[in-house]
Amino acid sequence: MFRALGERLCYSFAMRTLVLYVSKTGNTLKYAEEIAHAVHADLLPARKFKPKMIAEYDTIVFGGWVMGNQIRGLDKFLVHYPQMKEKNILIFSCGMSMVTQQTRADMISSNILDLYHVRYYQLRGSFDYQKLGPIQKLLMNNSLRLVANDPNASAEQQALLAIKDTPIHYYDTEGVNKIISVLHRLETVVEVEEVK
Ligand SMILES: Cc1cc2nc3c(=O)[nH]c(=O)nc-3n(C[C@H](O)[C@H](O)[C@H](O)COP(=O)(O)O)c2cc1C
Numbered sequence: 001m002f003r004a005l006g007e008r009l010c011y012s013f014a015m016r017t018l019v020l021y022v023s024k025t026g027n028t029l030k031y032a033e034e035i036a037h038a039v040h041a042d043l044l045p046a047r048k049f050k051p052k053m054i055a056e057y058d059t060i061v062f063g064g065w066v067m068g069n070q071i072r073g074l075d076k077f078l079v080h081y082p083q084m085k086e087k088n089i090l091i092f093s094c095g096m097s098m099v100t101q102q103t104r105a106d107m108i109s110s111n112i113l114d115l116y117h118v119r120y121y122q123l124r125g126s127f128d129y130q131k132l133g134p135i136q137k138l139l140m141n142n143s144l145r146l147v148a149n150d151p152n153a154s155a156e157q158q159a160l161l162a163i164k165d166t167p168i169h170y171y172d173t174e175g176v177n178k179i180i181s182v183l184h185r186l187e188t189v190v191e192v193e194e195v196k
Contacts, residue, residue: 015187017041018057020049022064022073024136027125028094031176032063038180046073051080059088059186061179065125066095068143069110081116088186089118092179096127096168098156099175119182123175128167140164 019041021032036043046062054060064071071093081089091113097103099122107113113120132140144164147157 014040015059015183016057017059017061017183018049018053019043019061019063020046020077021062022046023094024065024072025126025131027171028063028065030171031092031094031123031125032061034176035061035063035179035183039183041183046077049077051083054080054083054087057087059090059183060084061090061092061183063092063094063123066093066097066107067139069106071107071111074111078116085117089116090121090179090182091118092121092123092175094123094125096125096163096170097160099124099172100156102154103156121175121179123172124168124170126167126169126171127163128169129164130167 017036017039019032019036021028021043022045023029023032032043035041041059041061042057046064062074062077064073066072071091074091093107093111095107104120104122107122108120129137129140140163144161147153148161150157
């Protein structure tokens with residue numbers, strides 16, 4: 001698309017974006033769908049991602065649900081980081097924890113995100129203990145036991161102990177809009193001299 005800009009012409013390329021997701025109960029998928037729809041990106045479950053796809057995109061967004069502070073599937077995705085250094089990489093997590101400076105710092109540290117040149121966004125999703133399968137209930141109970149026995153557990157962690165009786169229904173519209181607006185701003189604009 002050409003657009004007059006004073007003495008110059010401005011040529012803007014449509015950025016090619018891929019949105020990958022790992023979702024167990026649909027919350028991460030909902031965020032991934034909204035992002036992909038807003039920026040006309042391709043949407044794919046992360047298990048179908050192949051390294052040869054990297055060359056086709058300028059930007060890759062990876063969203064994963066959180067279990068035990070780990071973003072599911074992120075390690076497998078970041079194995080390919082050396083081939084993605086020239087790309088824009090955005091990562092978002094979807095967990096039940098409240099989003100605070102502390103929980104964000106914990107997520108960055110638990111997922112060793114400081115090692116990579118990526119943008120990270122922490123989104124809050126829904127959680128309903130009664131809807132979990134037996135294995136997830138068992139894992140959840142183990143996590144809650146760890147928090148209950150940890151004298152250094154933060155107030156946010158302790159608040160999670162009520163999670164079995166209190167389902168969380170959350171959709172972070174502000175958070176997802178922030179990701180979308182960053183993606184819009186990443187659109188590449190190259191200025192070229194006007195030819196008369
Ligand atoms: C076994 C288990 C462990 C979890 N651990 C965490 C956690 O450490 N931190 C967190 O924020 N959310 C945790 N969650 C909540 C999920 O991340 C949350 O429900 C998320 O919305 C699920 O996303 P999905 O619907 O895309 O699968 C846990 C959920 C389960 C079942």
